[in-house]
Each structure stands twice: as structure tokens, then as C-alpha cells.
Amino acid sequence: MLFLDPPAHIRIRSLASEAFTPRRVEALRAHIQEIAESLLDKVQAQGSMDVIADFAVPLPAIVTAEMLGMPASDYLQLKEWTEVFVEILGNFQHNPERAAGVIKSLDEMAAYFRSAIAELKIHPREGVVYSLMTAEVEGDLFTEEEVIANTILVMAGGQETTTSLIATGLLTLLQHPGQMQRLKSELALMPSAVEELLRYEPPVLQTARLAPADTELGGRKIRKRQAVIAVMAAANRGPERFPDPNRLDLGRQDNRHLAFGWAAHFCFGATLARMEGQIAFETLLRRLPKLALGPDPMSWRNNLGLRGLKALPVSF
Numbered sequence: 001m002l003f004l005d006p007p008a009h010i011r012i013r014s015l016a017s018e019a020f021t022p023r024r025v026e027a028l029r030a031h032i033q034e035i036a037e038s039l040l041d042k043v044q045a046q047g048s049m050d051v052i053a054d055f056a057v058p059l060p061a062i063v064t065a066e067m068l069g070m071p072a073s074d075y076l077q078l079k080e081w082t083e084v085f086v087e088i089l090g091n092f093q094h095n096p097e098r099a100a101g102v103i104k105s106l107d108e109m110a111a112y113f114r115s116a117i118a119e120l121k122i123h124p125r126e127g128v129v130y131s132l133m134t135a136e137v138e139g140d141l142f143t144e145e146e147v148i149a150n151t152i153l154v155m156a157g158g159q160e161t162t163t164s165l166i167a168t169g170l171l172t173l174l175q176h177p178g179q180m181q182r183l184k185s186e187l188a189l190m191p192s193a194v195e196e197l198l199r200y201e202p203p204v205l206q207t208a209r210l211a212p213a214d215t216e217l218g219g220r221k222i223r224k225r226q227a228v229i230a231v232m233a234a235a236n237r238g239p240e241r242f243p244d245p246n247r248l249d250l251g252r253q254d255n256r257h258l259a260f261g262w263a264a265h266f267c268f269g270a271t272l273a274r275m276e277g278q279i280a281f282e283t284l285l286r287r288l289p290k291l292a293l294g295p296d297p298m299s300w301r302n303n304l305g306l307r308g309l310k311a312l313p314v315s316f
Contacts, residue, residue, distance in 0.1 A: 001013045002265070016154055016268070019127075022271050026275075028275070032276060035059055036279050039055050040055070053311070061078065065155075069116075069128060083160075084105035090303035114148065116129060117133060133147055157269055162273050164309075165194075165197065165198065167309050169277065170314075171201075172200060184289075191278060192252065194274055195252070196248065198259035199252075200236070207229070209227070211224055236257045236259065242255075260273075288314075289316075293314060294313030298310075298313075
């Protein structure tokens with residue numbers, strides 16, 4: 001659906017987004033809290049952890065697997081495939097050295113979900129995959145390829161962006177101890193804090209479009225089918241829109257950022273991502289009051305569109 005225009009885009013998106021309505025997402029709050037607590041239970045006695053591997057990856061990965069209707073125990077395999085897949089989504093250059101690995105990963109994902117579809121036909125269970133399999137649009141069912149393609153997209157979106165929100169958001173708080181202390185002492189700020197962390201360090205830096213017709217934008221002529229890249233991270237620091245845009249302000253008002261995109265392709269998982277972020281930060285700050293950055297250097301992923309850390313060592 002990411003690469004479609006109406007009416008095909010509306011047809012697929014409306015059905016996939018049914019699993020992410022505010023009512024359904026709110027019903028998951030207690031379960032997501034349980035997952036967050038159990039992940040910290042495993043590491044609390046150690047006094048240190050890698051936030052990525054121990055918390056920011058498994059939390060959204062487990063939630064996403066369950067929402068798809070897949071076994072939660074498969075989350076590590078699903079995450080491994082997703083990390084390869086997002087090279088396609090986030091990078092624009094051709095990389096011959098990585099192409100074979102990406103194709104192999106896509107083939108394995110397709111085979112996994114093809115097998116899941118066959119099983120769901122015999123033993124139905126709730127989830128995004130089954131919803132896409134059984135949804136009818138004017139009497140038509142989705143093809144198996146449509147089900148698989150959009151399942152992979154939902155899986156990638158549900159995992160990658162929330163992992164980055166949690167990890168880079170925590171890094172930002174650790175780099176701004178005054179704001180971190182403010183949030184600890186005033187947890188009612190959590191909703192606006194998550195919005196500000198999304199604005200300040202968005203997981204998705206940019207998105208690309210092909211112009212549907214010859215047009216002019218910002219004084220530049222753009223030809224039909226010419227590619228245009230909108231750098232949403234730059235818009236989120238635009239001084240015309242945000243006063244003092246390079247300052248982190250967890251209580252910032254009128255914070256209409258573009259971290260989730262805009263208009264027809266606005267992220268339909270935004271409600272879930274916000275909830276996961278709020279639960280993650282509240283749980284980390286409450287359970288680990290002496291959080292500090294570890295001594296090991298941080299490294300960032302090589303991805304032009306999706307910003308994220310490879311590891312985030314902390315002590316507590």
C-alpha cells in the first residue's frame with residue numbers, strides 16, 4: 001500500500017488499519033505494560049543492558065507478531081527479516097553486494113506467510129493476516145500476493161519505527177538530563193514528551209514520491225514521474241513552524257510534527273506507536289532511576305531514510 005495511489009491504496013489501507021483503531025489499541029495497554037515489565041525483569045539484576053537488544057527490539061516485535069496473528073515466539077526471526085527488508089524502504093541506491101541477501105530474505109518471508117495463510121485457512125485465528133485474507137471489497141478478496149506484501153509492510157512498520165523511537169528517544173533524554181529529570185518528576189508530561197521526542201529525533205527521516213503531473217514547487221519545475229524526496233526531519237526543525245526548533249522541550253505545545261507522515265499515507269499505526277513509546281519511557285524511568293550511558297561508543301545504522309542505533313549500552 002505504501003507505493004499505491006487511490007483507489008487501490010484506499011482499498012488495502014482501510015482493511016489493514018482496522019487492527020489499529022484507537023479502541024483496539026487501547027485494549028492492548030495492559031498487555032504491552034506486562035511485556036515491558038517482563039523484559040526489564042530479565043536484566044534489572046545485571047545493572048546494565050543494551051537497550052536495543054534487550055528492550056527496544058523485543059517490545060514492539062512481540063506486539064507486532066501478536067497483532068499479525070503469528071506466534072510471539074517467532075519475533076526474533078520476523079525481526080531479522082525486517083532488518084534486511086528496510087534496506088529497500090530506507091535506501092535509494094543500488095547495492096549489488098547486498099542484493100542477493102535482500103532477495104533471499106524476501107523469499108523466506110514470503111514462504112513463511114504463505115505457510116501461515118495455508119494454516120489459517122484450516123485453523124482461523126484473529127490477526128492482521130487473517131483480516132486481510134477474509135476481507136471483501138465489492139465482493140473481491142485480496143490475492144495471496146497482496147496479503148503477503150501488505151503483511152510484510154505492516155510488520156516492518158510496526159517493528160522498526162517504534163524500536164527507533166524508544167532507543168533514540170532514551171538517548172535524547174540521557175543527553176538532556178534537565179529534561180529527563182523534568183519528565184521523571186512530572187509523568188503527566190509523557191504524552192507531550194513522546195511527541196517532542198518524535199519531532200526532535202524522528203525514526204523516519206524522509207519519504208519519496210513520484211510527481212503525478214508536471215508541476216511547480218518552491219519555484220522549481222518538477223516533471224511528471226520525477227522523484228521528489230520530502231525530508232520530514234528537516235520540516236520538524238523548521239523555524240517558521242517551531243519556535244527555537246533545536247531546543248528539546250518536553251512540554252512543547254502546538255507540536256504538529258511530521259514524524260508519522262501526512263495526508264493519505266499518514267501512519268495508521270501512530271496510535272499504537274505513541275502508546276508503546278509512552279509505556280516504554282515510563283517503565284524505564286520508573287524501574288531504572290539511575291540510568292546512564294555506558295562507556296562503549298554508539299553506532300548508527302546505514303540507512304538514509306530510517307534513523308536508528310545499532311546498540312545503546314546503558315548502566316543503572
